[in-house]
Amino acid sequence: MAKYIQSDAKDFAALSQFVTPYEAQGRTASAALLIWFLEVLFRLDETEAQDAVCDKKHDAGVDAIVVSDSSKEITVFQAKRKEKIPGTLGDTDLKSFVGALAQFKSRSSVLKLIATTKNDELKKLLEEGDVADKIGNGYKIRPIFVCNVAANVDASDYLAQAEAAGHLIELWDLKRLGPLLKQLSKDWFLDEEVKLKVDADHLFYFGAKTSPKLVYTAIRAQELVSLPGIDDSRIFAQNVRLGLGRTRVNKDIIQSVVDKGEHENFLTFHNGLTVVAKDIKVRGSTITLSGLSVCNGCQSLLSFYENRKALTPKLEVLVRIVKVGSDRKLPEVIAYRTNNQNAISLRDLNSNDSAQLRLKNEFDSLYGAYSEYTIKRGEVVATAELKNEDAGRMILALYLGEPTSAHQKYRIFGDLEARIFSIDMNASRVRFAQLLTTEIYSLRSKIKEERIGKYGLTIFILLYLVGCILKESAAGNEFLKNPSPFLLSSQNAKAPQRRLLESLKAIIDHAIVELNYYVKEHGGDSYNYKSEFKSLKAVEALRNAVVKAYEKDIHNGRAQQFALPQ
Template sequence: MLNLDYANLIKIVQPYKVVGREENSAFLSWFLVNLYRLDIIAVQNIVCDGRGDKGIDGIYVNENEECIDVFQSKTVQNSSKTLGDTQLKEFVGSLRQLETADGIDSIISTTGNTQLKNLLIDYRDIFISSKYIIRGMFVTNANKDSNAESFLQSTSATTNLEVWDRDLIAQMYINSEKSIPATSEIAFDVFGFDYIDYNVDNIARVVLAPLSAVDLVNMEGIHNQQLFDLNLRKDLGKTKVNKDITNSISNSSEHSNFILYHNGITIICDKLDTLEKDKIKIQGYSVVNGCQTVSSLYENRARVTQDLRILTRIIQVVQNQVDLISKITYNSNNQNGIKARDFRSNTPTQVRLQQEVAHNYPGYFYEIKRGDNPNQSIVIENTLAGQILLSFDLKRPWAVQNFNKIFDDSHQEIFARPEVTGGRIVVLFDLYKEIEKDLCKIEPPLFRSYQVTKFFLLYLLSEVMADNEVGKDFCRKPEKYYKTANHKANLLECIHVILGDLIIDLNGEFEEEGGENFDFKSTFKAPNLLRNLTNKVINSHKKLIARGRVESFSQLWEKLANQEQQKT
């Protein structure tokens, strides 16, 4: 259970502390990253806590929920202190000011908080539009008392207010940091060899030594890959690099030269001991660079000898230096053949999604790094998840072909949004797999074999779903429709029916455009041409719904729900 007592809280939020701002601001920033799911860059742009903030500590336009989330955070030092209704009433007063153009203009003209002023100027038109509602988000490390509960109940009909108190935060929190594995002590024999030992600014100790492969293959966690949890990727199998390493291991006459041929490895550890002569001991360790080398040595451990040594950098990091571990991992791999996806593999956003899928959907495995071992689970590769979110949420199926941007320029936009949960990814992945089953219905066959077709159909599906109330609700929170096995079966049946209808409309459009002669590739590279095709298909589908020829998602869902009730 997450401990939000003040003494522990200030340690947790320390990485988010900004000079000149109080713990409240750091606490809110931590919450926005770890519970609300924003990227730290976005958080820094929306937090405005400080003098003259008018009771408004942050503002975020939540397009998925079609609301403007206004945040206020409060920390208490006494763990027995509770949240009453006084602060909530004051916060509601601040929210009321944002409901009218005059109220917003008054804050803009009177506030001395430049960041709040600029946020209100930027969002002024959105605040006063009828499309978005204003939702208050009160964040605190205290628990609500009966007065707060009564106030929330009495104002629920007139005010959109959510309170994230101590218990709710602890309940919803999922750790997004990967820690060094708790491995037992191992000793490396360095008899007859010199090594370098030095401290770095009292935050890390580094030992550089030629370690024997015989000792290295005895490290814990190689066989199940846990030793490489902090690495950007895991064992990639029979790659050219691994084959070259294996060839060097196979030739025993080359073992003494192995240290000349290979770059070496980097190990991060909790404990490092060189007190015993000719021994280097470590405990609580992880290999952050050199996974392929160590894996190859382990696979060929029967052939290694004491002559085969690897230049190894062992780094003992002072506790709570999570950012430093990430930087060491990044820079240790920066000169290798690492892809943008690898560099994102240990970010809080990706780790949190993997943990959520593992915890809530045990039949699935969210793969965030190459070489992850999913056992017998259904694997959802995070590159595919990014393509799915690009198509369904962001409605840009033409962009799925640029893999690098998914984990580079577009990573924050795709993954770091409040609505992107492990549940969302699992449900949308299953919709994608349902699409794969129906590809055989598409005519002409050339189009069904085109890779972007699946993502285009997912995009069409999102447009159709958003055109009715139940579908809109699904798009906001699809995991609600996976609460039971019956819910899941009903959802996939609805999707199957809608896809069948859409494909008939799509085939008709292709036939009008010349069938096999239709320029698919040019259309899918030009957003305006793709939107034009989409509009034709969607308009045709709407007409059929209006005439009662086909059923909308709302109608299908309600029909299946009624059938389920009749059975019970």
């Protein structure tokens, strides 16, 4: 029977197109697929996703590890990516994965893996994640297998056998990813028209009843699980993240679903769902939705769906439905804001801070024609956006000389906030950091080790190195303190910004060339950039090598000292 299962050619090509930006020289094709998965579906940021992957030899059958203290889970990933089709996933790779999971059976087995592995990245993930002790303290292993082809019958049969033996493998093959890929490749709304039955006295709406702008209603979970696109994730295209019913919150939801005595009280403690639709019509007790998507509540809806046999008419869910028409920006804002309910971020708490208000007003009045400084999530801008969190990371690297902490976003408005956004930090200094970062992005393809060039922290390392070179000259120090006269603004339309950036490109080029030599001299392909770029000692050594080489080039006439443009 296995030979009759085929991988969809269009889905295969679409997935390849999505994953291509994550490919890099020295990075395996499977690692690129997994990094895409971790960013897009598992919702890790760029640096977190790359740090989670151990894309070197001797990985002991483990391609990535993510530790979640909130759900007390350790997710172990393996990915396989085939170069072409026809081809399917059989049971061989899955058996290998199950064999690798034996290494996570106990605290002692993890300690043995740490002691014997030849993969430094895997060892670092295990040690820094405190995986051995956490398994000893009861953390569960969550195995996920990702592949770019469809699983055949042999694979399906083996997954059933593995589950019976206690290994519940969550498989994301091309068949499961396919509908989502189609949705991501086009509109983010379902094509189907959907009718939902509600009790008329459980309905509240804004606007005309025939076509309201906003609806609040209580809907039976039995009605919700009949929505199309739940099983293949299409309905969650605007909330693309795993919703597999295994987090601590989801376990509480499932417990409430299974316990029928809690059904009538479910409305009192559940936050409900948020649905966006292109159009809403209400007639009697029927709500008709055209072009809908669930942008918050996918975890709950999947929990209902997977336990639908336990549902009763008493279990109702609060549902908020928002009419968005053809506006693509509004659904994104709604999806983003409604999916950040767990905790108000430090950025949110500081959005009305006097330092942030001062910087925003100053930045937007001077540079608003080119870029806008945003201090709150979901702000709509007319030009390029500079988030204050990103600005803080740039300031940390360029002006404070601490790029090794730039990946720790939680610290920008935490313990580092007072130093980053001090009274000395003004809009022109922030704007220059933004411009310099943009130039570095445009030149990072010159980094020979492509994995390093695409690493999230590398930009901040280069920003730091360029800043160190500028600080070696009196002109550079003067400029860094007050770049305002040289930047285009509402008050300075004739500033020599173009000449300034051209001169800085030469310094960026030098920093990249020396970084390439440094990496080559310190292991080349085996250079542990993930660790080195977070080490103060290692980055200081890199800085000394780059600045020393620059001073030699100036002495030998191969480079010019930075000078202020005239």
